[in-house]
Amino acid sequence: MLSFEPYGNPTYFALLGVALLPLMIGLLYGKRSRLYETLISIFFLVLTFGGPKWTQGIALIIYILYEVMLTWGYAVYRKQKNSGPVFYLMVILAILPLTVVKVTPAVENGQASLIGFLGISYLTFRAVQTMMETRDGTLKDYQVMTFLQFMLFFPTISSGPIDRYRRFEKDYRSVPDRATYLGMVQKGVRYIFVGFMYKFLLAYYFGSILMPKLQVMAMHSRGGFMDLSWPVLGYMYAYSADLFFDFAGYSLFAVGTSYLMGIATPMNFKQPWRSPNIKDFWNRWHITLSFWFRDFIYMRLVFWFMKHRVFKSPRTTANVTYIINMLVMGFWHGVTWYYITYGLFHGVALVINDAWLRYKKKHRQSVPHNRFTQLFAIFLTANLVCFSFLIFSGFLNTLWFTK
């Protein structure tokens, strides 16, 4: 049986084109066929999770039923009552499968958990977000069918972008007028073609040609201070370029495909290498993830800390929450020393960044601000980010701890 990585090869794109054509003609004539959308969703889900990967498919089905039960149950409950402990319990239960999947390799010598499947994190983000908005009362009209469509929307199922229930629902329940839709098609097609260049040319070059060579060279040049060498530096840049082009390329495919289906899934990248500081970098890099963390972890924690006056000053509150927020992000990537260090690195970087911005605001007269300082800021930020990606890559683990 056929089986594909989403957007993995030309056949996948050919099938995608054929499957989307009737849907696109429908949208052009102002019609959205739920039945057809559901059928092609199932078709592509089977392609991704069927055949040799059928165990993942089963895991996905059980997971979805479990999350539907929780979110639906909570939505019904929330109409009657609103107790804090019940809400926390539900969130913990919703995160439980993901936690098991993330912790299993760390305690079972790298063995993957049986309940895992491609995209479980991204689905968990969507489910938890739905629950939190139900708790706040911002999401009042929870519908099981919409929730299912939202969770199983096939263009973004494996790695995001992470949409929001209410935003998705708005698009999904309506049909864009013809002019708007034609604009979306134009954008969608362009995104997909830029995606081809990113993923199949640039990411391929950096990831599959350059990186392995540099890796071998770096391993041969061990022995110096912390085993560092020029090839390690080269690896750092090649890995960063690969990470960006691979993920941005994938995201362009996912967003482009969504657009063709008349759903304006939010963008994931916005010229991240132009960021003048780390704070701004997180507004431009893996945006739907960092905004998810901002809205559902950072802001909520800050709100809670300040309301209960846990820390004396707002500054301390912000700093502690930065560290917690980024550490959680680190743990989410996986329970290894390098993911956690990566999270800590960015947490500390945000704290320093904020202190610097405050200093700059206070001493506006004496801190120079010109074209050169701007370029220097961009250069410094990009290099700090690349260094954090070197930690993230796990290559230092190979460099230091393998024979």
Place this chain on the structure above:
Amino acid sequence: MDVKETVLSILSDLTGNDVSGAMDDNLFDSGLLDSMGSVQLLLQLQSQLGVNVPVSEFERSEWDTPNKIVKKVESLA
């Protein structure tokens, strides 16, 4: 004090700037507000005006200028 005045005084406390002369400037783009500032704003609105805004109601694009914030608060007060 009416809603507008209260909102402006909260904003000037939070940002350290008098924003009444730039009612349509984007507070996030200029760096005057960030997530931390947003939460402080929500808490102040709660304590000074009794307006309850849950964090998930805070859609940045609807709260990014003094004018938009005043309008939003007036609609909720």
